[in-house]
Amino acid sequence: xxxxxxxxxxxxxxxxxxxxxxxxxxxxxxxxxxxxxxxxxxxxxxxxxxxxxxxxxxxxxxxxxxxxxxxxxxxxxxxxxxxxxxxxxxxxxxxxxxxxxxxxxxxxxxxxxxxxxxxxxxxxxxxxxxxxxxxxxxxxxxxxxxxxxxxxxxxxxxxxxxxxxxxxxxxxxxxxxxxxxxxxxxxxxxxxxxxxxxxxxxxxxxxxxxxxxxxxxxxxxxxxxxxxxxxxxxxxxxxxxxxxxxxxxxxxxxxxxxxxxxxxxxxxxxxxxxxxxxxxxxxxxxxxxxxxxxxxxxxxxxxxxxxxxxxxxxxxxxxxxxxxxxxxxxxxxxxxxxxxxxxxx
Amino acid sequence: xxxxxxxxxxxxxxxxxxxxxxxxxxxxxxxxxxxxxxxxxxxxxxxxxxxxxxxxxxxxxxxxxxxxxxxxxxxxxxxxxxxxxxxxxxxxxxxxxxxxxxxxxxxxxxxxxxxxxxxxxxxxxxxxxxxxxxxxxxxxxxxxxxxxxxxxxxxxxxxxxxxxxxxxxxxxxxxxxxxxxxxxxxxxxxxxxxxxxxxxxxxxxxxxxxxxxxxxxxxxxxxxxxxxxxxxxxxxxxxxxxxxxxxxxx
Numbered sequence: 001x002x003x004x005x006x007x008x009x010x011x012x013x014x015x016x017x018x019x020x021x022x023x024x025x026x027x028x029x030x031x032x033x034x035x036x037x038x039x040x041x042x043x044x045x046x047x048x049x050x051x052x053x054x055x056x057x058x059x060x061x062x063x064x065x066x067x068x069x070x071x072x073x074x075x076x077x078x079x080x081x082x083x084x085x086x087x088x089x090x091x092x093x094x095x096x097x098x099x100x101x102x103x104x105x106x107x108x109x110x111x112x113x114x115x116x117x118x119x120x121x122x123x124x125x126x127x128x129x130x131x132x133x134x135x136x137x138x139x140x141x142x143x144x145x146x147x148x149x150x151x152x153x154x155x156x157x158x159x160x161x162x163x164x165x166x167x168x169x170x171x172x173x174x175x176x177x178x179x180x181x182x183x184x185x186x187x188x189x190x191x192x193x194x195x196x197x198x199x200x201x202x203x204x205x206x207x208x209x210x211x212x213x214x215x216x217x218x219x220x221x222x223x224x225x226x227x228x229x230x231x232x233x234x235x236x237x238x239x240x241x242x243x244x245x246x247x248x249x250x251x252x253x254x255x256x257x258x259x260x261x262x263x264x265x266x267x268x269x270x271x272x273x274x275x276x277x278x279x280x281x282x283x284x285x286x287x288x289x290x291x292x293x294x295x296x297x298x299x300x301x302x303x304x305x306x307x308x309x310x311x312x313x314x315x316x317x318x319x320x321x322x323x324x325x326x327x328x329x330x331x332x333x334x335x336x337x338x339x340x341x342x343x344x345x
Numbered sequence: 346x347x348x349x350x351x352x353x354x355x356x357x358x359x360x361x362x363x364x365x366x367x368x369x370x371x372x373x374x375x376x377x378x379x380x381x382x383x384x385x386x387x388x389x390x391x392x393x394x395x396x397x398x399x400x401x402x403x404x405x406x407x408x409x410x411x412x413x414x415x416x417x418x419x420x421x422x423x424x425x426x427x428x429x430x431x432x433x434x435x436x437x438x439x440x441x442x443x444x445x446x447x448x449x450x451x452x453x454x455x456x457x458x459x460x461x462x463x464x465x466x467x468x469x470x471x472x473x474x475x476x477x478x479x480x481x482x483x484x485x486x487x488x489x490x491x492x493x494x495x496x497x498x499x500x501x502x503x504x505x506x507x508x509x510x511x512x513x514x515x516x517x518x519x520x521x522x523x524x525x526x527x528x529x530x531x532x533x534x535x536x537x538x539x540x541x542x543x544x545x546x547x548x549x550x551x552x553x554x555x556x557x558x559x560x561x562x563x564x565x566x567x568x569x570x571x572x573x574x575x576x577x578x579x580x581x582x583x584x585x586x587x588x589x590x591x592x593x594x595x
Contacts, residue, residue, distance in 0.1 A: 216455075217464065223442060224450045226441070231435075294442075
């Protein structure tokens with residue numbers, strides 16, 4: 001055998017090679033296989049988010065006639081867009097084995113950056129650029145602290161959570177900045193068909209994130225670093241760079257989400273938004289991503305984010321007191337976390 | 346024998362860690378197309394020597410000559426660029442990734458235009474499959490996760506990966522230390538096939554039977570020096586033990 005150097009990308013490719021991958025099986029057999037799988041706990045663990053989402057939709061549509069109306073579905077998609085984007089960002093961080101506790105504070109900084117820029121007379125697009133830039137700075141600090149400063153992710157992002165929250169309050173004197181912009185109005189009310197713009201934006205983010213995670217070198221490096229940093233480095237992966245980039249991207253996405261947040265509220269608020277932080281982590285856990293890193297998922301966290309949105313929405317429709325919402329979210333997350341123990345490794 | 350038969354010559358390598366002199370001027374040679382074994386007691390300096398050759402440590406003094414050319418190996422990537430691949434004892438595999446992903450992580454094949462590049466998954470799967478089936482029997486599908494593989498399969502994957510980069514030399518540190526009898530036999534077969542393909546193998550092993558089965562040449566290390574060399578067909582396990590312990594002078 002001659003060991004060929006696989007750097008030559010022009011390998012002959014058979015047109016119809018036999019495939020060992022399960023996705024090539026005929027649909028009927030796939031259904032049978034899926035039913036056989038359903039007897040195992042691991043099936044429920046792997047698919048906690050989609051199953052939970054379906055269950056919630058069925059239950060809420062029985063309990064409330066409004067739940068499945070077009071108006072309410074659209075409202076849910078608008079409300080869920082921010083969480084979908086944050087969950088995707090958090091999923092990248094968690095795949096490396098890290099966590100970003102500053103993600104919602106970063107979003108707040110983005111919103112405040114937008115508000116200040118807008119109040120200073122900048123038009124929408126430059127103000128949006130300010131939002132993205134100010135959020136990205138937090139991500140860069142996170143990345144440098146964790147990858148270069150060797151500070152534990154938990155502590156580093158807890159620190160920037162505090163700093164960003166404080167900075168947002170200081171910069172605005174603790175008062176919301178009202179924003180009246182036609183672009184923002186379009187962003188929050190416009191739709192194509194019945195799909196509102198915020199949801200389409202979140203969908204584009206999710207699709208791009210999936211491509212980056214599963215079809216690019218960078219995504220493979222993220223998974224490798226999360227799986228075993230030592231092995232990844234031994235194979236030439238620049239782990240610190242991968243880690244920094246993950247926090248920078250997460251923060252940039254939080255900056256993007258901040259635009260949706262400002263559009264939704266009509267003001268840049270220096271509020272703490274703890275719910276978004278907890279729900280972004282909850283969505284990732286619901287999506288079946290292990291907090292120890294290494295196993296990447298994008299669709300799962302997106303469905304997890306939609307599930308949490310549907311849960312909140314449904315409880316509101318049923319006139320359940322707001323006090324019960326964190327309780328319900330907490331229970332669902334703990335249940336999902338218990339289920340992930342039965343995932344196939 | 347002329348010097349061109351030597352794929353590697355290490356001469357007078359010294360390396361100290363603080364006050365500990367791990368290598369005190371060790372010299373070894375490796376012949377082209379052969380399996381060279383490196384044996385010695387714990388602390389004899391085998392690992393340090395190997396780490397110098399794979400670019401993890403820089404020797405304090407001494408020279409490393411590859412194919413007649415003196416080289417400086419400043420990093421594992423450097424060693425790799427010179428055609429020296431190392432199969433580490435921990436194998437350096439990412440368990441959560443698939444076999445083909447492990448083959449190519451850090452050296453991915455991509456396709457696309459300009460800066461927009463996507464992984465060429467099919468090409469990588471095929472090449473990984475070819476390299477693996479060329480070396481080993483009972484190969485796992487390249488789409489399976491490493492976590493699901495047996496110890497022997499993992500070893501085969503790590504060896505095939507090391508062999509797959511047109512490398513002139515592969516260093517293996519205790520490749521069968523954690524394996525059962527059957528798996529050991531399979532990995533030994535992989536090493537033989539690797540040798541057949543023209544790659545020089547440096548094998549670190551504590552198992553004398555294995556050394557005599559696989560290697561053509563044996564270097565014995567003691568107290569930071571390579572104290573003796575033997576042709577494998579002209580020595581015995583008893584002699585090797587005597588050389589290692591110092592009961593028999595070189």
